[in-house]
């Protein structure tokens with residue numbers, strides 16, 4: 001739909017630069033409204049004009065939406081009619097951002113342009129015959145700058161639910177980050193959610209071997225995924241920009257620091273979903289918050305506010321949403337200036353004592369889950385969500 005709309009746009013406006021130049025003009029009109037990162041934002045707008053290759057319709061819609069959110073706030077325009085394809089696609093893209101704060105939108109705009117510039121630059125350096133797609137990501141934005149590799153979950157319309165492709169891409173991004181020259185690695189989300197956890201449609205793609213094979217493959221994938229977090233060698237920091245659910249919460253116990261917006265919530269509704277804890281949370285959460293509080297979360301599905309999660313030790317610090325990005329990134333940039341080898345070695349000393357135990361817990365959790373996924377309780381919960389009968 002979005003692609004079709006932009007194709008139509010291009011028929012009357014042959015250069016993609018013309019299509020995306022609209023927000024650039026508006027930037028200058030709205031100059032007075034800009035605050036802290038106006039310079040970065042303006043630079044990003046200029047970078048967009050200099051792109052040598054068309055970034056594609058979906059990306060242009062994202063840029064448009066982030067620009068509008070950053071400068072005007074949430075979309076409160078009337079929805080265009082169904083036949084007004086172009087404006088409807090733009091409206092949909094903007095409206096999807098919900099109540100995302102202006103500052104976050106501005107930051108996300110800058111990040112998107114930066115990832116775009118580096119991916120289009122690197123693709124222009126790809127040798128003939130090389131698979132260009134192998135360097136890119138469909139479900140993530142990955143940038144590296146100021147000694148920080150930032151991995152952004154990028155399915156905002158699906159609340160950054162983690163589909164099978166995203167599991168693989170996160171593992172690939174972590175492996176690349178472990179070898180690049182950055183000092184620290186950050187995981188965050190694009191849009192109003194950090195992540196809504198496992199994409200429940202993952203359960204609908206049943207292979208020829210049936211649901212048993214699906215459950216087995218999922219357990220293998222989950223074990224490998226969590227294993228990457230256990231073994232990640234550099235300081236790994238979560239920037240939790242909004243609500244977090246399921247696996248996106250449990251793996252926080254394997255991070256070295258967790259910074260949260262006061263809009264974030266932490267929810268592990270495993271019993272509601274007929275499932276059981278993963279991400280080593282059956283071990284890490286008990287250590288972090290003690291058995292009583294861990295049970296309330298992992299067995300009874302109690303949703304924590306950011307403040308509660310901080311009081312219980314799962315979150316390192318909480319910031320008001322309005323200043324969240326600014327405060328966190330100031331702190332992270334300072335961390336990234338510390339001697340990288342000292343940080344890596346200190347993490348190794350801390351983690352090595354636990355590694356074997358964590359891998360054993362991971363293996364056991366995955367094997368229990370493999371059974372759980374075949375239970376009526378779990379299947380009913382998934383069917384209820386997919387048939388829109390239930391939400392968390």
Ligand SMILES: CCCC/C=C/CC(=O)SCCNC(=O)CCNC(=O)[C@H](O)C(C)(C)COP(=O)(O)OP(=O)(O)OC[C@H]1O[C@@H](n2cnc3c(N)ncnc32)[C@H](O)[C@@H]1OP(=O)(O)O
Nearest residue numbers: 157158159161196197198199200201218222246247391392
């Ligand atoms: C293979 C390894 C397996 C590891 C296992 C891990 C366990 C877990 O992670 S358990 C947690 C699973 N997650 C959930 O149960 C969350 C389900 N989602 C919801 O309850 C709601 O979507 C929400 C409370 C997160 C948000 O509600 P809201 O009303 O604000 O937005 P929606 O209109 O529902 O969502 C927008 C859009 O996104 C889709 N979506 C959101 N979350 C998921 C998800 N987890 N899986 C699949 N799809 C998701 C939602 O369906 C909407 O899509 P459409 O616009 O196409 O309708």
